[in-house]
Amino acid sequence: MYAVFSYEQIEANERRLNEYHIVVLLFVRPSVPGAQSIIKEFSYLHHNAKRYCSVYAVGYTNDPERFKSPVSVDGVDSEKWYYSDEEFVEFKRRLEKRIKWKYSGENELLVLKSNPLGASVLNFQNYVAININEGLRKEYISSYSSFMEKLIEASRSYTDARGAVGKASRLSVRQLTELAIKESKRLPGPIREVLKNRLFFKTSRAR
Numbered sequence: 001m002y003a004v005f006s007y008e009q010i011e012a013n014e015r016r017l018n019e020y021h022i023v024v025l026l027f028v029r030p031s032v033p034g035a036q037s038i039i040k041e042f043s044y045l046h047h048n049a050k051r052y053c054s055v056y057a058v059g060y061t062n063d064p065e066r067f068k069s070p071v072s073v074d075g076v077d078s079e080k081w082y083y084s085d086e087e088f089v090e091f092k093r094r095l096e097k098r099i100k101w102k103y104s105g106e107n108e109l110l111v112l113k114s115n116p117l118g119a120s121v122l123n124f125q126n127y128v129a130i131n132i133n134e135g136l137r138k139e140y141i142s143s144y145s146s147f148m149e150k151l152i153e154a155s156r157s158y159t160d161a162r163g164a165v166g167k168a169s170r171l172s173v174r175q176l177t178e179l180a181i182k183e184s185k186r187l188p189g190p191i192r193e194v195l196k197n198r199l200f201f202k203t204s205r206a207r
Contacts, residue, residue: 001046001076003060005067005087007094010056014114014121017054022155022176023122024055025110027092027103030071030083034107034133038144039073045148046076053155054114057081059088099124100204106133107144111151111177127204128177134200141184150180174203 004010014023028035042057049055060081061067067084075081092103101110108131115123135141154176181201182191195201 001042001049001055001057003062003075003081004056005059005061005084005091007091007098011121014054014116017051017114018116019051019114020116021051021114022053022151022173023112023114024053024151025095025112026055026057027059027088027108027110028057029059029085029088029107030073032105032107032133034136034144038107038132041145041148042074042081043076043078045152048149049152049155053152058091059083059085061087099127101127101129101202104129104131104134104199106131108132111173113173125204126173128173129202130177131200134197135181138194138197138200140181140194140197140200143184146184147180150183151177153183154179177201 002009002013004013010023010025026038028038030036030039045055057075060073060075060083061070062075062079062081064070064080064082067082067087070082070084073081073083096102108129110127110129112127113123115121130147132141132144132147135147136143141147178191178195181194
C-alpha cells in the first residue's frame, strides 16, 4: 500500500520492485460516502497485499509539507498521510488521457498488471475498473473489505504461478477480478448479467 500523487511515483516504485504482480490504483476521496471505511483499511491492506499486489492510494502523500491545505488521514501503521483534491484531480486527468477510462466520481479502483520487462512498467492493455459504491448499492459485493480480500487471494495465486513456472498465469486481469466478485458475495444474478452494468464494471475494451 503506497501513498502517491503522480504517475511517475508509481512507475519508479514498480521499476524498483521489478516483479510481475497485480497493481491496484485506488481512487478514494475522503469526502465521498463510504471513503472513511476504506481509508481505515489502508494499514491492513498494506500488510495483507505484501508482494502479491501493489496498491496505490491516489492523491495521498506521507509528507506533511507536500500539499497546500491537505486533509489528514491515518495511513499505514497509523502514520499520518495527507490528501489533496488538487493532486487527485491532476493524476485523474493525466490518466484519463493515457487510457480509455473516465473516473466515476465515487470510490473506484483500477486493476492491472505490472510489466517489469516492458517499455512501460504498467500494463493497461486489459485493465478492469470497479466502482465500489455501485457494487454495494446493487449488492454485487457484500463489502469493500471482502472484495479486496478475495482480490488479494486471486493476486497471490497469479504471483505464485509466475514464480512456479516462470511465465504468465493463464488468468487475465478480468478473470481475476470476476473471481473476486463471485467469491465475495452471493450474486443476485448470473455473473454475465452483473458485468453488463457499466457503472460497476468496465474494461479497457468497453465501448
